[in-house]
Amino acid sequence: MRQHFFRCLKVKITKFIAAGMVVTCLFGSVSLGFAAPQPSPITILPIDRAKFVSGQLFDFLIEVKDADPDRIQVTVNGVTADKYFGKGAATDREASLATYRINNVAFKKPGKVEIAVKATGTAGLSTRTVKYDVVNPVAPKRAKNVILFVGDGMSLQARQMARILSQGITEGKYNDLLAMEKLSNTAIITTSGYDSLVTDSANSASAYATGHKAVVNAMGTYANSTADPFDDPNVENIVELVKRSRGMATGLVSTANITDATPAAMVAHTRKRAEQNFIAETMLDPRHRPDVILGGGSRHFLPLSTPGSKRTDNKNIIDEFKKLGYRFSGTKSELLATPPNTDKLLGLYQLDNMNVYLDREMLKNPKVLGGFDDQPTLMDMTQTAIDTLSKNPKGFFLMVEGASIDKQLHAMDWQRATYDTIELDKSIAIAKEFARKNKDTLIVVVADHAHGASITGTYHELDGKKGREAVRIYANAGWPTFADNDKDGFPDSPSPDITLAVQYANHPDYKEDYKFKAEPTVPAIMANNKAIANPQTSGEFYPGNIPSSDPSEVHSADDIILNADGPGADYFNGVMDNTEVFFGIVRALGLDGNRNVK
Template sequence: MRQNWLALAAVALIPGVAFAQSGETRYKTADDHQAQIYPIDRATLLSGGKFDFKVEFPTVVKPEEVQILINGQDYKTVFGKEPTFIEKENGADASSIVVKDVAIAKPGTYTIEAKAGGAEETVKWDVFGTPKQPAVKNVIFLLGDGMTVSMRTGARIMSKGNTQGKANGLLNMDTLPAMAFIGTSSTDSIAADSANTMSAYMTGQKSAVNALGVYASRAKGSLDQPHQETIAEVLRRVAPQKSIGVVSNAEIEDATPAAVVSHTRRRADKPEIVGMFYAVKPEVILGGGSAYFLPKSVPGSKRKDDTDYVAQFKDAGYQLVTTKTELEAAPKDGKLLGLFHTGNMDGTLDQKVLHKGTVAKFPDQPDVPDMMQAALDVLSKDPDGFFLMVEGAEIDKNEHPMDWDRALFETITFDKAVGIAKKFAETHPDTLIIVTADHTHGASLIGTIDYDKPGTEMREKVGTYQDAGFPTYVDANGDGYPDSVDVSRRLAVFANNFPDYYETFRPHLEGQNVPAVKNEKGEYVANEAYKDVPGAVLRIGNLPKSEDTAVHAVDDVVLQAQGPGSEKFHGYMENTDVFRVMTESLALGVEPAPTTAQ
């Protein structure tokens, strides 16, 4: 008996294999001797949703050997299309079958069996239907990139204050009634990035790190992977009368905004992503990243061709704006393209208080609430409703270098956008508001740092438990931001993962923190620019020396929501389930025609 238990335990420790108890589902991943099917096992698919079907065999097989059944029927009959047979994919001794742009209309559970050359695989899909009539007219999806609970807590304390243990006010997102914990893991790792996590929200299917709207198959080309239809594409196909908006203070080609429209294994395919935006043509596009819209002949362009997407969008009827002033003056009807920076836009602390970063070069940038209001002004003119995605990107972009004051300011700014959504819903109750993050960071708020404490060792000024007291931020003008982050007692936020770096225990007023730099060996070491800051402490990193900043955490994220359909958010959910709630609320499923093969 003991030997049997040990044998099972040994097998269970093999990566990619997990045995459940008798009567439960057994989950597995493909190995070198199995075929691989895309969509993958346990995929949830919208009825009528488009996807690329692919089966990869581990050896070279002949077309006549291939047997693929979907609920016992030949896959060509079910899909109504002939496949493409690839005898030697990537020139290797391995074959594949591909059928592009297919769908299954009838909801239900589907078993897919593939066999050829001695290899086989079986997966199950859940195809879900949606109501015939939508429950909502509008969906506003707000994502705080990397927004941890600690950022929310810190933003609330910094913005509203805390007296005798009670918050003096709430964030807008605190008041959203529906709540769920969201799992963020990817197909290739428990850890995830902004690409595959946002892609899961926008497609309802999991994928791999760095992937947007595709499965990560063995195909070499980043643009040659099996596609997953995004919610923007579903809307264009099923409800073309609805408008679409995408807002971010990152490059508009960055992972989160790109996931609304994109299909690539490589999130860095930013020139190509601009073309994907043009293919879908959201009515409102606002953010940074103009360098990828401009032909290579224009100074500052990051394209390698002569394509001028600014000109193409203008020819397609878009009003172009490049500053906050122009945004405010833009017409409230028609299509709107706002490109306010060649790269990522500056965050609120630099824009409004410190005037650092690239503010001198781009002095008239809007913030996320400005852009969101402008987007709503345009989209709300559509009598058929809209889908709007709004990202607070700079939360994450300041958490990575452990620049906590900037990250907290960005969380406050993001919350102001949530407030705009709530105000809009007051007069448009047929609006579903979703507020969430894509992933978390390993950051915790542990107390305060009190500069008035005696001594020169900064670590001795960190207050925990009763010694923490309350921070001394002041918001004299009532704008929701502290007038200064350089106060006598400030929030103490630290990362649980980091490269070698110097902890200064101070806000970075000189510019964004740069914790580590490369040495002559190509390793990241502590940036000695901070070495002589009084009281600075060298922290030896717990990350590999290939990492120059803190990294994402695997913790669940918090989702909150209000409006019709929000009651479906509760307990633990996968990020892919959010797509299901949105498409059900908008009634985007396609019912099967009577002649559809089942």
């Protein structure tokens, strides 16, 4: 054994030590541990293995620690960067960081690109190389229109809850599938950003909008080293690309604040998603100004002098849109009264996020609605958006978000989340009907990330049991008793005798009674900088399994499901990175980023 050990060391160390690997040989078995790579003083943005559509605009940035900015040499496929891009670089140094930047450039031709950087600083010469892929994808049959549906936080389990409640299940077989599940193509989507395994809605939606990775809280940018949320290098997004290269109409629809992460990621460029006043104002920019904007969030459009406004100035963004010819609606009644010749729409139906379907359409508690008792459904907004955008002969891109699936799962309120998932599915059915009549329309349905909610079985107290003992598992689970007597796809009550037992993998301290809450209720609150179970709730106490700094359920790193149908849907299959959603849309439309519409 001893002879084998030293023979192993001699052979393996000779072979692997130069490669930076650590070799362990013990009792005849060999395991290789890979030494952590030393961080490079050179940062290249966009990052290694980034993928571009030919002609897609972006900002190119090199950061080098402790270097002389005049001694940074950059080549693109062996050609100096300034010559390759036809632009001189701006160099600078702040504190210990030297930068080399060329804004608003593009790779004109498809193919492989290698970026090589040499920089001289206090540590001597440093080098780094990254590689990019530039593509020009075109589907055999092109789409004229694309409708992208994003169910925020709509994990596989969220879909299943909606299928159970909306379609029902009889003797183990579902009575029907959701509209989204009947689309022709299915793929599994991975969701991580480039800084973390677990994503948020901003950088995951940004991947769909740009085809590039981002970091948590960022959209349309690569994060540089400064604290400024507006100076990061930008990447052209889908709204900008379809407007610039094709002259298409564009629209954003959401049940959230319309400047929230997912809709904002389709148009905005900022390191911080919280900059919602900026995002509202940047929607006026003609480069990415949507023709249709429908959702919540008027507080970021109203001047500071208006009650409820969150602006820090007296700019009236709604009036600015009106000056540009937009018809404004603040209620469902006003939206449904939109004249048929309207081609530009701004609709804002709540100060912040719109109320969820259960509260807005069924319970209608004035205390919960807060005076906003005439809000449209997601179906209303989707239909109006399609009717408006489809007037453009060059086609349209529309993003529709079912936003509160995520927000209600954060609150551990699976019932409200499920009704909002059904509402999204009903909106997808509207798009499917449009696509049936217009065969040139691609529909893509996807989530941006998952949640750790899962169905354990059913729950009821019919035999006197309560709490965890009333969770019915395996053969005792049987079936929930949700009823839909009017056949509208929404259960008549969220609280039947036998309901689902939904449990969570990633939660704060909270109390669970498995019952529907008549008013929206948070599971935990902050007290002395620590999340504690909400004292206004009842039920069995469950200790949290996430850091006590967060009072809500959190995202999971689980893969999510994509469904697609229409021209170009064949692109979506197997396991795909979230950035590929962008490239599938670009391929379906046959976009040429080198083209500029006059």
